[in-house]
Amino acid sequence: MNHPAMNSATPAVPQVPLLDDDTIAFGEEDNANKQFVHPYIVFFHLVFRCSAIIVYILCGWFSDSFIASFVLVILLLSADFWTVKNISGRLLVGLRWWNYVDDNGKSHWVFEARQSRVNRNESRLFWMGLTLCPLVWSTFFIFCLFGLKFKWMLLVLIALTLTGANLYGYIKCKFGAKESLKSATTEFMKQQIFQNAPAFMFSQPTPPNAGNTGVV
Template sequence: MQRQDSQDAPLFGEDEDHIRLRKSKIRHPLASFFHLFFRTSAILVYLLCDILSTGFIACMVTIILLLSCDFWTVKNVSGRLLVGLRWWNQVDDDGKSHWVFESWKTHSMNTASHAESRIFWLGLIVCPVFWVMFVFSTIFSLKIKWLAVVIMGLVLQWANLYGYVRCKVGGKSNLRNMAKNYLGVQIFKQAMKKSERP
């Protein structure tokens, strides 16, 4: 007998309580911790740099090291363990760049818990927003020496976000189709609301 693709369907010998525990508990606490640790540490060091130290070089090197550790950890460890996704870009012999995406099957025993998935996506989406704000605040406050650091933070965090979103939903064509479908549904809803009004 073949197992259904739904994660809610119990396997032979599994009961409902076991499935609920698997969904709610964090199975990879170390990966979850470091997924958030490097990201938030880089942001905190940037925010507290003037208070903690007067040396620009020491702060810059610390932030860049934290961002690099974050990029590597998210791309190679936490993405695999927390949500079952992996991406990379490879260049073939002709010099063409190809995106490669991997994901677990839905019926795999290695499916991530809901808590881990929330931790992963929340950290992946929220932190680049901070770096976007830092870019604008650096430009408007004329702290030009920090511009390279905040742009590096934005680029590294945006690259992981872009890679995992493409990995989750598919290639560019799928992203375009999703956007078209979403806009179509929104336009249809607005048209229905207008037609229902007297």
């Protein structure tokens, strides 16, 4: 005699879909719970651009030489531009932008976005430093413009150019990569439709083989 419990169907365990955002890649298990994965990169991402602003504000208190202050700020801005463009953007948020010249002498700009997990704290500090510093330099530009300090305005314009270039490049990487992929896919589908539609419309149907029909 069968026990009633043996005849009852075992309830199915509900299958919960695994979200892509919860998937941890192989080798990243130890980094998932860390507050900062690249602490030194975060430090150098912020130290050069913040130092340039501090030196610009306080240079008049320590030196009366405009040339020395100008050169020091330019060196800090150059170090910041190189670090943000080549190191911190790639490691902290998985973005990279660069330029190359082909054999015909034509310049090409490339904006890349890597599909991988990024540390939330590092990403927040990266974008905060990337966006706030150009705003600070824009404020300095307004002060120089209304104060008629044209020699300092030149330095501020250089700072805006360097920091703004990185800001534009990484915004293009983050938001322009998806649009580029979508437009490339759309163009590919259009090309395939226009190429295959005439052949499909004007193709002649293949007559059936009499030997395989079974008709005597």
